[in-house]
Amino acid sequence: MSHLILYQRDYCHLCDAALAVMAEARAPDFDSEWVDDSAELEARYGTRVPVLRDTRDGRELDWPFDAAAVRVFLDAPDSLAGSE
Template identity: 95%
Template sequence: MSDLILYQRDYCHLCDLALAVMAEARAPEFDSEWVDDSAELEQRYGTRVPVLRDTRDGRELDWPFDAAAVRRFLAK
């Protein structure tokens, strides 16, 4: 299990873009969670996805983000 989670939806073009940004940023391994699978996640992230969360400290990076923003987020 990774310390990073990317919250996303099925068939979400912004989520697809976020995956490309994560690759461009050379982000370490992360887990994907689909908010559609959970009422709790749907309530919390439904209109915000994609969202990158660091489970170690609870920080979140909301879309839109680019590779530089991801690298800054990971460096903190």
């Protein structure tokens, strides 16, 4: 299981664009979660998708983002490092 999750919707052209951006950024493996499958996720992400989340520290990157923004997001130090 990856520490990265891309929240998305079925039949979402912005989500398709986000997948292309993730590939362009050469992002590591990530999990996809569809907000349509969960009332909780629908309430949280319904109008925000696509959203990239790092489960290690809870940071989120909202659309619109480009490959450079994804790289900055991925290269940011883990805010939880050393706090345990």
